[in-house]
Amino acid sequence: MRSDGTPRAGLGLRLSAALGILFLHVPLALIVLYAFTTEDKSFAFPPPGLTLKWFATAWFDRPDIWPPLWLSLKVAAIATALALVLGTLAAAALHRASFFGKDSLSLLFILPIALPGIITGIALRSAFDIMGIPFSTWTIVLGHATFCIVVVYNNVLARFRRTSGSMIEASMDLGADGFQTFRHVVLPQIATALLAGGMLAFALSFDEVIVTTFTAGQQSTLPIWMLNELIRPRQRPVTNVVAVLVIAVTFLPILLAYYLTRDGEHTAGSGK
Amino acid sequence: MPSAVRFQNVSRHFGTVRAVDDVSLDIAPGEFFAMLGPSGSGKTTCLRLIAGFEQPTAGHIEIFGETAEGLPPYRRAVNTVFQDYALFPHMTVGENVAYGLMIKGVSRAEREARAKQALALIKLAGFEARRPGQLSGGQRQRVALARALVNEPKVLLLDEPLGALDLKLREQMQEELRALQHQLGITFVFVTHDQGEALSMADRVAIFNEGRIVQAGTPADIYERPRSRFVADFVGSSNVMAPEFSRQHGGPTGWVSLRPEAIRVEAPRGKVQPGSADGQIIGLHYQGALTRVVIMADGTRLIAAVPSGSIAFAEGDTARFTWDRAALVPMAAD
Numbered sequence: 051m052r053s054d055g056t057p058r059a060g061l062g063l064r065l066s067a068a069l070g071i072l073f074l075h076v077p078l079a080l081i082v083l084y085a086f087t088t089e090d091k092s093f094a095f096p097p098p099g100l101t102l103k104w105f106a107t108a109w110f111d112r113p114d115i116w117p118p119l120w121l122s123l124k125v126a127a128i129a130t131a132l133a134l135v136l137g138t139l140a141a142a143a144l145h146r147a148s149f150f151g152k153d154s155l156s157l158l159f160i161l162p163i164a165l166p167g168i169i170t171g172i173a174l175r176s177a178f179d180i181m182g183i184p185f186s187t188w189t190i191v192l193g194h195a196t197f198c199i200v201v202v203y204n205n206v207l208a209r210f211r212r213t214s215g216s217m218i219e220a221s222m223d224l225g226a227d228g229f230q231t232f233r234h235v236v237l238p239q240i241a242t243a244l245l246a247g248g249m250l251a252f253a254l255s256f257d258e259v260i261v262t263t264f265t266a267g268q269q270s271t272l273p274i275w276m277l278n279e280l281i282r283p284r285q286r287p288v289t290n291v292v293a294v295l296v297i298a299v300t301f302l303p304i305l306l307a308y309y310l311t312r313d314g315e316h317t318a319g320s321g322k
Numbered sequence: 323m324p325s326a327v328r329f330q331n332v333s334r335h336f337g338t339v340r341a342v343d344d345v346s347l348d349i350a351p352g353e354f355f356a357m358l359g360p361s362g363s364g365k366t367t368c369l370r371l372i373a374g375f376e377q378p379t380a381g382h383i384e385i386f387g388e389t390a391e392g393l394p395p396y397r398r399a400v401n402t403v404f405q406d407y408a409l410f411p412h413m414t415v416g417e418n419v420a421y422g423l424m425i426k427g428v429s430r431a432e433r434e435a436r437a438k439q440a441l442a443l444i445k446l447a448g449f450e451a452r453r454p455g456q457l458s459g460g461q462r463q464r465v466a467l468a469r470a471l472v473n474e475p476k477v478l479l480l481d482e483p484l485g486a487l488d489l490k491l492r493e494q495m496q497e498e499l500r501a502l503q504h505q506l507g508i509t510f511v512f513v514t515h516d517q518g519e520a521l522s523m524a525d526r527v528a529i530f531n532e533g534r535i536v537q538a539g540t541p542a543d544i545y546e547r548p549r550s551r552f553v554a555d556f557v558g559s560s561n562v563m564a565p566e567f568s569r570q571h572g573g574p575t576g577w578v579s580l581r582p583e584a585i586r587v588e589a590p591r592g593k594v595q596p597g598s599a600d601g602q603i604i605g606l607h608y609q610g611a612l613t614r615v616v617i618m619a620d621g622t623r624l625i626a627a628v629p630s631g632s633i634a635f636a637e638g639d640t641a642r643f644t645w646d647r648a649a650l651v652p653m654a655a656d
Contacts, residue, residue, distance in 0.1 A: 219375055220408035222395040224422035224473065234421070238412040 078297065085290035093286070104287040112288055118275035119292075125187060125271060126255040129194035133251045134244060136195070137202025145210040159203055162196040170196055171264030178265065185267025193265035194258055198251035205247035209240045249307040253300060272296070324387030326351045326477055326509035327372055332381030333533075334367050341367040343533035344381070349477075349511060349526075351386070354503050356512045356520035359530030360556065365513045368530070369479050372511060374398050386476055396425075400477040401470035405485060407462045409454035415441070415465050416450030422473040440472040441465075443502070460491045467502075477509045484519065496523055517557045521545060529553050546581065550654040554579035559625055561585075563650075567622050572596025573650045584649035585626035587615050587635070590642040598644035599624065603637050617641055 059067070085104060087097035108115060144156055162170060174193050183189060217239075221231040259273045266274065272292070279289040327349040334342040342364045349355045357365040370376040371383060374395035383390040390398060401422070409418050416437050417424075423433035434450075441447055444464040454462055463483060470478055480499075484492045500523055503510045514520050520527045521541040528538040529552075537549045548554035554562050561580040569575045572595075590600045601617030601624065613630045616623065624643055635641055 214406055214408055216404045216406055216408040217410060219373075219395070220402070220404055220410075220469075221421070223373060223375075223400075223402045224469065225396045225425045226421075227394070227396050230425055234425075235410055238410075 081290055081293050082297070085287055085294045087287055090284075090286050104285070104291045107285060108288045108291040112285075115275070115288075115292060118270045118272045121187065121190075121269060122256055122272035125190045125194060126252045128187075128191045129198045129255045130248050130252045132191065132195045133198035133202045134248055137199045137247065138206050138240070138244065140199070141203050141206040141210055145207060146215075160200055163200040167197075167258070167260035168264075171261040174261065175264040185265065185269065187269070189265045189267070190262055190269070190271065193261040194255040196261070197258075198255055201250045201254065202244070202247035205243040205250075206240050209243035213239050245307055249303060253304070256296075256300070323351060325349060325384065326353065326386060327355075327511065328382075328384040329368070329371075330382040330384075332368075332371065332378045332383055334364075334371060334376055335379045340533045342371065342378075345533070345535055347528060347535060347538065349509060351509055352507050354500070354510045354512065354523060354525045356514060356524035356527045357530060358514055358517060358520040358527050358557070360515060363530035364533040365515075365528075365530045366481060367533075369402075369481055369511065369513045372477065373400055373402050373479055399475055400479055401473050401475040402479040402481065403463075403466045403470050403483045405481045405483070407454075407466040409462055409465055409469070411454055413454075414450060415446070415452050415454065415457070418454065418465055419450075419468045419472055421469060426473075436472055437468070440468040443471065444468045444498075459486055460495070463487065463495070471502075471506070471508075475508065477511060480510060480512045482514055483512075484514075484516075492519075499523065521557070529556065531556075547651050548579050548653055550656055551577055551579075552656065554651075554653060561624050563622060567620060568650070570620070571599050572647060574652055577653050577655050578650040579653055580624075580645055580650055582614065582625045582627035585624070585628075585643045585645050587626050587628050587633075588642045588644060589634075590640055594642070595644075597647055598642055600640055600642050603635055603639050603641050606633070606635070606637055615641065617643060619643065 084093050084097065086100045086102065087093070088099035088101045089097060090104075140159055144152065144159070171193065174189070174196075178185070178189055217235055218231055221235045222228075226234060257273050258271075259277065262271050262274060270278070276289055276292065279286070325348040327347070329345050329347045332342060332345050333340065345364070345368065357368055359365045367376060371378055372385070372390070374390070374393055374397075378391050381391075385398060385400060410421065413421070416434065419437040419440050420428075420433040423436060428436070438447070438450065441449060444467050446461060446464050446468065449457070449461070449465075454465065457465065463486075466483070483499075484495050487495060496519060499510070512520070512524065521544070524541060526538065527541055527544050528535045529544065530536070531552050537544060537553045539547075544553065544557055548557060548560060551562055554560040559582065561582065563571075563573065563578050563580065565575050565577060568578045594600055599617075599619035599622075601619030603615060603617050604623075605614070605616035607614040607616070608630060611630060612627045613633050615626045615628060615633070615635065617626075618624075626643055
């Protein structure tokens with residue numbers, strides 16, 4: 051036993067932790083590195099030289115980047131908004147009510163995220179076909195909403211389980227109607243859960259490829275555009291430039307959400 | 323003047339379960355009223371019917387002369403102190419207490435002043451900026467009380483508010499609640515399963531069993547003259563004598579109860595007279611000022627409570643219990 055009481059990880063454990071970190075982050079580092087390479091056909095290591103010209107190319111000479119980026123942002127935003135509303139309502143309903151078959155229904159809500167994307171994709175595509183719905187932004191949104199709702203639902207349900215049910219009654223007892231109770235008591239309780247669920251839903255939607263392939267028709271979201279770029283050997287580092295931007299843009303809100311929810315957990319935990 | 327709360331043949335059924343079954347009661351303004359019963363006896367459902375969290379299946383409820391059935395909780399001049407306090411963890415103590423006023427649209431300055439007053443009333447002055455998570459159980463209970471009282475309810479409902487506190491704190495809160503109720507003159511309706519608490523605090527007690535009120539009256543009334551075996555059993559540890567036993571020992575033919583304090587314990591001398599019974603002592607329980615002596619007499623368990631200094635017996639001895647016939651209280655068989 052060490053006298054300071056904090057056990058120290060063994061050498062093997064520290065080594066495998068370091069390897070784990072490397073395994074996760076070296077590919078990311080390579081993506082960033084090759085955004086600066088001077089060579090545009092193959093990714094030889096080490097890069098023959100470093101340049102910033104691909105950033106200029108991406109910005110000025112590649113108008114084909116912008117429509118997929120815009121579509122992806124639009125789809126992710128709408129799917130997240132839809133998921134926040136429907137996921138919260140579903141969680142609230144299943145938390146409060148108890149009825150025969152509740153567990154099965156709960157499972158049905160979670161199933162879309164456990165189901166392989168390819169199944170969801172095929173199922174949606176045939177459904178759209180049968181109903182004669184043409185492909186549009188909305189068919190992509192619907193495809194993404196299937197799994198976005200699940201992450202919001204799960205987050206909010208977990209929060210509801212930790213929240214005392216008599217709090218809602220207490221609020222109504224003190225004169226607040228349903229809407230005021232939601233605004234002053236329920237929403238602050240689930241706010242961080244909504245934020246975390248929403249961030250996750252947005253991220254899942256933003257990089258989704260499989261379901262999108264089946265529900266997008268001729269439209270291209272950003273991930274699909276990137277996939278196509280890798281097959282075409284033209285100005286390859288431009289793809290990396292876009293990837294770097296995506297990393298930068300997604301990293302900041304995720305960091306923010308992490309700090310915000312960590313704070314939330316802290317105050318919730320201190321209530322015990 | 324109308325009753326503070328009036329139930330006329332009120333029932334609340336959940337499917338086939340009759341949680342509250344044809345209950346009628348009148349609670350007078352300014353009364354400290356306790357609803358006492360085992361869990362599942364309908365007392366909490368009755369409280370929720372007054373608060374508006376439940377609506378009656380049948381019957382009529384009035385609060386200060388106004389029809390209450392159909393009104394949601396937020397339209398009733400009653401407030402509740404919840405068993406688990408139900409404080410809002412994301413608000414400070416001050417915001418918790420001022421919540422009802424904030425909903426009513428009272429200005430910030432006024433509601434802060436009134437919250438401060440309410441906190442001072444329950445001896446938590448200066449706690450406004452704390453979070454409920456930083457308080458002890460007893461302090462949270464006080465905040466819950468202040469949060470209800472600040473709205474000046476006509477009736478304050480308390481759902482086992484002392485259940486989660488330790489014994490010493492509970493006794494202290496019992497006294498304070500009583501004093502507070504005298505000071506404010508508000509009608510208090512109090513739900514508890516603790517008969518000691520109900521008897522020591524309330525002006526009047528209603529005993530619930532299986533969704534019905536089996537007896538209502540002053541604490542002395544209920545304690546001294548239980549009307550049924552259930553009440554005698556539930557309120558304190560009264561001796562219950564079956565008709566046969568009662569007749570053999572000089573009492574009436576019928577179920578009777580006998581308070582442990584009404585029994586004298588003597589050494590057996592001569593023949594057993596009417597109004598007495600011999601039995602072997604199977605338990606001697608020292609409880610401070612009193613000692614409870616338990617004997618088995620002709621298959622009936624009898625308990626006497628006698629001053630601790632006066633005991634000259636040991637377990638296994640035979641003792642004679644004697645009582646006055648007038649101390650026997652006839653009651654119903656159920």
